[in-house]
Amino acid sequence: MQLVHWLTMQLKYSGYCVVCGNRISANEKGQWSPGLKAVRHLHCGNNADLADELKRKAIDYIIAGKIDEAKNSISDALKIEPANTEYLYEKANELFADKQYEKSAFLYDMIIEKQPNSIYALINKGAAFHSLGRYTDAIVCYDKVLELDERNEAARKNKELAINGFGRDEEVVTYGEDASLENKETFRYDIKTKSPNPKVEEETIIAVCAFLNSNGGKVRIGISDKRTVIGLERDYSTFKETDRNEDFFELHIREKMDAMSKNRLIVSKLTFAFPIYDGKRICEIEVPGSKEPVYFKSGQDEQFYIRDGNRSKKLSPSEIVKYCKDRFN
Numbered sequence: 001m002q003l004v005h006w007l008t009m010q011l012k013y014s015g016y017c018v019v020c021g022n023r024i025s026a027n028e029k030g031q032w033s034p035g036l037k038a039v040r041h042l043h044c045g046n047n048a049d050l051a052d053e054l055k056r057k058a059i060d061y062i063i064a065g066k067i068d069e070a071k072n073s074i075s076d077a078l079k080i081e082p083a084n085t086e087y088l089y090e091k092a093n094e095l096f097a098d099k100q101y102e103k104s105a106f107l108y109d110m111i112i113e114k115q116p117n118s119i120y121a122l123i124n125k126g127a128a129f130h131s132l133g134r135y136t137d138a139i140v141c142y143d144k145v146l147e148l149d150e151r152n153e154a155a156r157k158n159k160e161l162a163i164n165g166f167g168r169d170e171e172v173v174t175y176g177e178d179a180s181l182e183n184k185e186t187f188r189y190d191i192k193t194k195s196p197n198p199k200v201e202e203e204t205i206i207a208v209c210a211f212l213n214s215n216g217g218k219v220r221i222g223i224s225d226k227r228t229v230i231g232l233e234r235d236y237s238t239f240k241e242t243d244r245n246e247d248f249f250e251l252h253i254r255e256k257m258d259a260m261s262k263n264r265l266i267v268s269k270l271t272f273a274f275p276i277y278d279g280k281r282i283c284e285i286e287v288p289g290s291k292e293p294v295y296f297k298s299g300q301d302e303q304f305y306i307r308d309g310n311r312s313k314k315l316s317p318s319e320i321v322k323y324c325k326d327r328f329n
């Protein structure tokens with residue numbers, strides 16, 4: 001928030017208070033801002049400062065995930081200044097830009113509670129929901145905008161995109177494992193021991209190696225065998241708090257891949273994406289077919305895998321010789 005200077009003084013001219021809108025007469029004790037060229041009553045000034053403080057606190061609460069406290073602070077602030085939401089908009093936009101969609105949506109929602117017809121807040125709340133994969137919630141926001149302004153182009157376009165978003169969900173649910181797709185519930189979180197486990201990591205790396213040695217494919221992390229979207233939260237929980245993000249997750253997998261295949265060139269050919277399905281972020285690793293054999297290394301042991309139907313198959317030494325002759329020459 002911009003710092004605005006207010007000087008408390010005996011006013012020289014009469015004017016209208018920027019907070020309450022009522023008249024202030026000349027010679028009354030009030031506050032004048034050289035920057036804003038505006039006046040306000042002394043008590044209105046104190047109230048406005050209090051409202052600013054409450055809003056700043058509310059944002060701190062939101063960032064800390066203390067939603068009830070944030071609600072109370074915002075509600076108190078807007079009781080004092082019902083129309084002054086500029087700072088809240090600014091912060092909601094910042095959270096959105098920072099990909100903190102849930103917090104951003106919450107803040108827009110608080111604004112909408114006070115200003116139910118704010119098209120700007122409704123569209124942005126919709127966009128935040130969309131980014132979270134909550135397409136139904138997004139569409140509700142866009143419909144509300146179209147109720148207020150049926151020709152609103154942004155709402156119309158966004159609604160269309162949200163409807164398409166459903167299609168992607170459908171794809172995950174119906175698109176089971178086959179020769180080119182493998183779903184993994186987690187990358188390193190062991191569901192049985194509830195802690196990180198290198199053996200669990202090996203399973204994904206083996207699937208990647210098998211795709212490399214075959215015709216390529218896609219590994220999805222965060223989707224269960226039953227094709228339920230689980231998300232990456234359990235894997236993220238095994239990292240320290242500052243590392244719980246997509247960039248670190250990708251880096252971690254690339255490093256493991258590098259260590260277990262000893263093939264930097266191959267690792268650089270993998271592409272990562274982090275789409276959101278059903279409100280949860282998953283990880284997709286696109287694996288190309290390799291031009292040379294890629295061995296999986298577990299300690300001193302070298303193993304060779306290929307894709308066989310919907311699983312990774314380990315070949316024996318004689319099978320490897322035959323397979324490589326056919327596949328790589």
Ligand SMILES: [Zn+2]
Pocket residue numbers: 017018019020021022040041044
């Ligand atoms: Zn006033």
